[in-house]
Amino acid sequence: xxLSLTKGEIRRYSRHLILKNIGIEGQLKLKKSNVFVxxxxxxxSSVLTYLTAAGVGNIGIADYDTVEESNLQRQIxxxxxxxxxxKVEVAVKKxxxxxxxxxxxxxxxxxxxxxxxxxIRNYDIVVDGCDNFSTRYLINDACVILNKIxxxxxxxxxxxxxxVFNYKNGPTYRCLYPEPPDPTDMPNCSExxxxxxxxxxVGTIQANETIKIITGTGDILSGKLFTINALNxxxxxxxxxxxxxxxxxxxxxxxxxxxxxxxxxKEISVVELKKMMDNNEDLQxxxxxxxxxxxxxxxxxxxxxxxxxxxxxxxxxxxxxxxFICRNGHRSRFVIKLLQENYDYKNLxxxxxxxxxxxxxxxxxxxxx
Amino acid sequence: xxxxxxxxxLFEKSICLTELLSKLEIKSEKGxxxxxxxxxxxxxxxxxxxIKDNDKITVIRATQGG
Numbered sequence: 001x002x003l004s005l006t007k008g009e010i011r012r013y014s015r016h017l018i019l020k021n022i023g024i025e026g027q028l029k030l031k032k033s034n035v036f037v038x039x040x041x042x043x044x045s046s047v048l049t050y051l052t053a054a055g056v057g058n059i060g061i062a063d064y065d066t067v068e069e070s071n072l073q074r075q076i077x078x079x080x081x082x083x084x085x086x087k088v089e090v091a092v093k094k095x096x097x098x099x100x101x102x103x104x105x106x107x108x109x110x111x112x113x114x115x116x117x118x119x120i121r122n123y124d125i126v127v128d129g130c131d132n133f134s135t136r137y138l139i140n141d142a143c144v145i146l147n148k149i150x151x152x153x154x155x156x157x158x159x160x161x162x163x164v165f166n167y168k169n170g171p172t173y174r175c176l177y178p179e180p181p182d183p184t185d186m187p188n189c190s191e192x193x194x195x196x197x198x199x200x201x202v203g204t205i206q207a208n209e210t211i212k213i214i215t216g217t218g219d220i221l222s223g224k225l226f227t228i229n230a231l232n233x234x235x236x237x238x239x240x241x242x243x244x245x246x247x248x249x250x251x252x253x254x255x256x257x258x259x260x261x262x263x264x265x266k267e268i269s270v271v272e273l274k275k276m277m278d279n280n281e282d283l284q285x286x287x288x289x290x291x292x293x294x295x296x297x298x299x300x301x302x303x304x305x306x307x308x309x310x311x312x313x314x315x316x317x318x319x320x321x322x323x324f325i326c327r328n329g330h331r332s333r334f335v336i337k338l339l340q341e342n343y344d345y346k347n348l349x350x351x352x353x354x355x356x357x358x359x360x361x362x363x364x365x366x367x368x369x
Numbered sequence: 370x371x372x373x374x375x376x377x378x379l380f381e382k383s384i385c386l387t388e389l390l391s392k393l394e395i396k397s398e399k400g401x402x403x404x405x406x407x408x409x410x411x412x413x414x415x416x417x418x419x420i421k422d423n424d425k426i427t428v429i430r431a432t433q434g435g
Contacts, residue, residue, distance in 0.1 A: 039435050041435055042434070042435060043435045044435070128435070129435050130433075130435050131433060131434055131435040132433050133400075133431070133433050136433065153435065154431070154432045154433060154434060154435060155432060155434040155435060156430070156432035156433075156434050157434075159432070161429075161432065175411070176402055176409065176431075177400055177401075177402060177431040178412050179399050179400065180399065180400050180431060181399050181400025181401070181430070181431055182399055182400075194434055199434075199435065225402075225409065225429070227429065234375075236404075236407070236427065237407065238402075238404045238407050238408065238409050238427070238429070239407055239408045239409060240409050241408075241409065241411050243411055243413075
């Protein structure tokens with residue numbers, strides 16, 4: 001059956017149709033295309049919005065998160081009525097209103113070694129909107145195995161990166177970064193913050209590349225890494241060399257890059273800390289967050305921001321229990337690990353769940369963030 | 370003079386990229402890409418590439434946000 005455009009499609013996509021490089025042929029290619037978007041967060045919101053509007057025929061969306069209030073600062077698919085709801089369900093509902101002609105496949109699940117190949121097999125292009133290294137390496141490898149194009153995007157605070165991998169036998173993610181950073185070097189958005197418009201900017205560039213690939217328009221960002229810094233508007237395009245071995249992946253490997261639980265790190269719960277404080281026990285509280293976080297919530301104690309810790313060793317007691325706190329207990333745990341590796345401390349405790357646990361279980365008037 | 374991420378550094382002698390990274394106290398080589406001018410030097414060539422005066426070096430980090 002020869003695919004053609006309906007009258008409605010001609011009206012909707014008319015600005016594409018009159019564009020020299022797209023035309024009816026390009027729009028038909030979009031209509032026929034299958035794109036899988038991994039992650040419906042910051043990048044995903046902007047990628048999905050533009051792919052849907054452009055008339056990609058079939059879009060798969062995977063995400064297993066629910067909408068949280070702190071997502072609304074940048075994840076433009078969601079609003080206050082969506083809090084607590086499944087991201088993929090809400091996303092498809094909204095995107096279908098934007099363009100009812102698009103068919104969506106919903107994967108309300110984590111992409112794992114077990115399901116990656118079966119899902120990705122059904123699509124031509126995979127767009128990266130995930131927020132962790134494990135998933136990125138997994139989808140890179142799955143794309144190599146299945147010979148699919150991988151439109152990569154990643155952000156960090158005020159910076160973004162985009163590239164197109166595995167395009168016509170071009171370089172892959174592993175040609176750029178052969179292996180992920182050590183788990184202790186891996187801050188994510190919830191730990192270190194992200195400038196709200198950055199995922200929008202980067203996701204739009206990913207959508208742009210995806211549409212170019214489908215319609216065969218322009219030069220594709222294959223073998224090149226685009227970087228942008230929103231603070232000074234420095235942009236770069238770097239050439240990436242292809243390393244043949246990275247295209248010879250035959251099966252998926254191990255993608256568990258998360259921190260191993262380090263049993264040498266002692267933890268206490270907020271309930272235990274409350275009891276110790278009520279009993280006036282001799283202890284030291286060390287808050288390792290940034291000064292601007294203190295305005296939101298505090299338990300008092302000594303403020304030593306994470307980066308300053310090694311310059312302030314003399315402030316950390318060796319004589320009494322030193323309780324390290326942060327927003328949710330992740331950064332404080334990392335700081336204890338560093339201190340125990342480099343100094344002879346035996347009295348350090350991590351506050352499990354951090355101030356957010358305190359807000360949930362001890363002091364409901366405290367603001368969570 | 371060389372530049373590393375736009376910061377000027379006095380060019381002393383030609384050392385390889387691996388040595389430069391350790392001089393810059395970039396602790397872990399994992400998750401890091403290095404470009405000379407606009408070309409990313411594959412990691413397996415870091416021992417073979419010796420920096421030259423006027424090299425514009427960019428250290429790029431793998432990031433995971435999304």
